[in-house]
Amino acid sequence: MSVDVRTVPEQVGRARPGPARRRRSRPRLTRVGLSVLSVVLGIALWDLVSRNYTAFFLPSPMLTWQGAVELVRDGTLWSSVSASSTRILTGWALGVVIGVPVGLLMGCVPWLRLMLDPYIQFFRFVPPIAFVTLAIIWLGPGEASKVALIFYTTVFIVALNTLAGVLSVDELRLRAARALGASPARTLVSVVLPSTVPHVVTGARLAMGNSFLTIVSAEIVAAQSGLGSLIWTARNYAKTEWVFVGIIALGLLGYLFDWILRAVTSRSLRRYGVTF
Structure with missing residues (x-):
């Protein structure tokens, strides 16, 4: 054989x-x-603790699950998740699209950085919730005001992280590119931008977290739909389990968005030795 x-x-x-x-x-x-x-283990601990309190103070996991089923059946939960997701993704995407070029320009043009730095340093310390009233007055109670607040909370974080990435580029690499005859535009594309990608992704992830903080405040103040509005409505009806459903939905939605962002960018970041 x-x-x-x-x-x-x-x-x-x-x-x-x-x-x-x-x-x-x-x-x-x-x-x-x-x-x-x-x-x-966390759910088990939650269940044990809830047995010592009323459902109004701390609903049990089972009661919260029943509230979630109720909200799913009448369509409230899905419409709330859809409304909040649309606002967050729209404002966040606009903030990233604007913040990255602004950060690149500030890092590459010293005089522009000096001119914009006072505004960046001032507004990044003013929380978006402080502009809720102005956003409603200027843009109305519709979608534009919520998207504008998400944009506001995103653009400064992304711009500052992009700026930090540009300023951290190794000077030897820039000199080598110039010595090889690379133009400023070519140096930006081939040296500066690749080195800045990890900082951009970090800024985008941080901005996504802040977007969730902002959208809840905006929807509580002026919205008829969304997870923030759902939480506020639950308070008015003394439905604490609905509050828990809204909070859990926010956490799961944020986890999903962050996971997608990490999955999309992990391949490019791996080239620079960065993992999340």
Whole structure:
């Protein structure tokens, strides 16, 4: 009986996964298992504590689940999630699109940085909730005012992180590019921009978190839909379990958005030795 030696490695490779693959899969399974265990323990602790209080003060996980089912059936939860998501993504995307070029220009043009720095340093310390009234007066109680507040909370964070990335570019790389005859535009595209990508992603993730803080405040003050409006309505009807549903929905939605952002940018960030 003869055996074709050329097919042996291929058959063995299909039959047994390599040790490197097994080592990579085990930490991933461990992380997932620990995360699931942590959630289960947290729900169990929540259930134990809720037994000592009234449902108005601290609803149990089961009561909260029943409230979520009720809100899903009548469409309130889905409409609230959709409204908040649209406002957050629109304002956040506009803030990133504007903030990145502004940060790049401030980093590359010293006189522009000196002119814009007082405004950046001033407005980044003024919380968006302070502009809710002005946003409603200037833009009305519709969608524009909410999107503008999300844009406001995003653009400064992204611009500052992009600026930090530009200023942290190694001077030797810039000199090398100029020595090789690269134009300023070519240097910006091939040297400055790639080195700034990790800072841009960090700024975008931080801005996403702040966007969730802002949208709740804006929807509580002036909105008929959205998760912030749902939480405020639940307060008026003394439905504490609805408040918990709104809070949990915000956390899950933020986790989902951040996971998508990390998944989309992880491949490009891996080139620069950065992982999230």
